[in-house]
Amino acid sequence: MDFQLSFHGAAQNVTGSRYLLSANGQNLLVDCGLYQEHNLKERNWRDFPFPPDKLNAVLLTHAHLDHCGLLPRLVKAGFKGPVYCTAPTADIARIVLLDCARINEEDAEFKRRRHEQEGRTPKYKELPLYTEEEAREVFPLLTPCKYNEKIDLGGGLAVEFCEIGHILGASFLRVFVSQKGATRTIVFSGDVGRKQMPILRDPAPIGEADYLVLESTYGNRIHSPQQDIPKALATIINQTCERGGNLIIPSFAIERTQDLLYFLSLLHSQDMIPRLPIFVDSPMAVKVSMIFKRYPDLYDRETKELARAFRGANTSLIHTQADSKAINHIRGTAIIIAGSGMCTGGRIKHHLTHNIEDIANTILYDGYQASNTMGLHNKDCAPID
Structure with a gap:
């Protein structure tokens, strides 16, 4: 089985999830999130370490900013493929991306006015990470999927979205890679929800997998029971x-x-x-x-x-x-x-x-x-x- 998996965020830190799976001539990006740690935020401005226009699709686990917040920059850099996600994730992503863009535009304007009042010329021009208009460019690409239905991505690749709790619409992903009559399963956990929490159903069992990419934000602690x-x-x-x-x-x-x-x-x-x-x-x-x-x-x-x-x-x-x-x-x-x-x-x-x-x-x-x-x-x- 020949494929490559590379990590471009949320590795040795929590935020900025971006995992690139390359197999059978296809390139799938799992999540495209913002870095939110203050000392890592400058990474949000860097060029992507892979050509966005060569991506076939993005698979989005859920609509928190550290998983979806860089999608506008990905689209601006040339990505034009589908962003597969559940319907609730698509709905929430529209809200959080516009909100993030608005905050970035307001912050950039505030800095511009402050520099103007102080008579300072900044080292870098006061620009937002992306604008509301650029955030809206993502919306036509959002492609809603149902839970527990295998989606053929072409080139011997498929994906299934499964309930993981955490937030409305969140999923873990089963990605199927088929080559020469053999199929391997790679599971991306996304953010794992807790059992017996209110409103949402409990996470579904992950089941068997050949490879597991598992989040570990709270891996060093035991949560108290929900009750x-x-x-x-x-x-x-x-x-x-x-x-x-x-x-x-x-x-x-x-x-x-x-x-x-x-x-x-x-x-x-x-x-x-x-x-x-x-x-x-x-x-x-x-x-x-x-x-x-x-x-x-x-x-x-x-x-x-x-x-x-x-x-x-x-x-x-x-x-x-x-x-x-x-x-x-x-x-x-x-x-x-x-x-x-x-x-x-x-x-x-x-x-x-x-x-x-x-x-x-x-x-x-x-x-x-x-x-x-x-x-x-x-x-x-x-x-x-």
């Missing part, structure tokens, strides 16, 4: 209430925010926490939650569980910056869920500014914090999971 999460969350909320503080949760817009709302709804229904005002201050999280409602067939609980979390009288979905800033004037304990999850941007930064110095407040991280991000630097805390 321990609500109890731990209730303890933190009640302790914060006793101090008269706010609970600030830097949260990822995809999956983590929806899980949090489910847990908060559960705790309220069981009278384990008081009915506090909950603010979801993340426009992207609100948009993604609307996508969740399109795919009830992928839930492990009925659609009403998520819908109930969003209909709660004490839950406010914040859209405008003015409403976001108004939260800072509210008196009494509140739960504020805002992006970004690693505190690298978004509205969480101004919520931290207004709350971090008050020892009555609690900051609760609900996901991975990459090295050299603000989230990691703030994380002088005790793990609960």
Whole structure:
């Protein structure tokens, strides 16, 4: 069996997933993600170490930025093939790519104005990594696939997308390479979800594989059982209430925010926490939650569980910056869920500014914090999971 597999990201670090599989004269790129570690971000500007116009297809495991965030640059560099993924992944990718482009354009404009005010000529021109227009160039290439159906890629190659939990639409990939009457299976795990988590079904068994490319973000730890999460969350909320503080949760817009709302709804229904005002201050999280409602067939609980979390009288979905800033004037304990999850941007930064110095407040991280991000630097805390 003759094929080559090379690693161009997420090797010796967590983010920037890019794996190139070359076989039978075909070139498949598994994921095309952003580097998000602060000390590695300059790699996002480098030329690709392979010719994008020679790629036959991209196989996308899911729509987190560290797996899909460089697709606009890949297309700009000449890629014109299909981007195979599940339908929910395609829907979410459109949102996160536009959001990333908008943030990059705003950051570039902010730097330009600052340099202009300071009378400085920067070493490099203030340009965004890519624009919203360039992000939209990816959309026609997104090719939705169903779970558990083998897709013929031509040239003796095929792929099957299988449920892996993690976020809505996420997959592990079975890639089949056939040569001279023999077939080998290469499994790319993508990001592996946990069992018995709310909303989504458990990951499907990977089964047999000749080769396995496995993520290991949490490979050095054992997670607490899912049933321990609500109890731990209730303890933190009640302790914060006793101090008269706010609970600030830097949260990822995809999956983590929806899980949090489910847990908060559960705790309220069981009278384990008081009915506090909950603010979801993340426009992207609100948009993604609307996508969740399109795919009830992928839930492990009925659609009403998520819908109930969003209909709660004490839950406010914040859209405008003015409403976001108004939260800072509210008196009494509140739960504020805002992006970004690693505190690298978004509205969480101004919520931290207004709350971090008050020892009555609690900051609760609900996901991975990459090295050299603000989230990691703030994380002088005790793990609960």
